[in-house]
Amino acid sequence: MMHIRGHALSYDAWEAAGAAGWNHQTLLPFLKRSENAPGRDPAYRGTDGPMRVAPSDDVHPLFDALMDAAVEAGHPYSDGLNGADGEGANVVVCVSLPPMPTCGPSSIVAISRW
Numbered sequence: 001m002m003h004i005r006g007h008a009l010s011y012d013a014w015e016a017a018g019a020a021g022w023n024h025q026t027l028l029p030f031l032k033r034s035e036n037a038p039g040r041d042p043a044y045r046g047t048d049g050p051m052r053v054a055p056s057d058d059v060h061p062l063f064d065a066l067m068d069a070a071v072e073a074g075h076p077y078s079d080g081l082n083g084a085d086g087e088g089a090n091v092v093v094c095v096s097l098p099p100m101p102t103c104g105p106s107s108i109v110a111i112s113r114w
Contacts, residue, residue, distance in 0.1 A: 003053050007087070008086055011024040032035075034046060034050065037052075038052075041080075053094075054090055070089035
């Protein structure tokens with residue numbers, strides 16, 4: 001299962017459209033609570049939730065070429081689309097839930113722009 005939360009400004013747009021309290025800062029604690037993203041910035045990522053969120057264990061050999069092409073096309077590299085900078089190109093992380101301990105083979109380059 002692939003995991004991208006959505007851009008922080010998308011959540012802020014919900015509140016601007018009238019959904020009081022549905023902004024990124026308000027929802028971030030709930031997003032963090034759902035995930036276990038080891039080695040990621042705990043200011044933006046959860047560390048003890050039920051969903052293990054991590055890059056795939058098996059990255060396709062074409063991944064580097066796809067990332068290089070995205071950056072060459074003008075998309076900035078992102079350290080993580082679910083972190084502080086939700087824009088740019090990066091591999092889509094996957095989610096595993098017990099009893100499946102790891103993510104299977106997958107490497108999808110995602111490009112996020114607001």
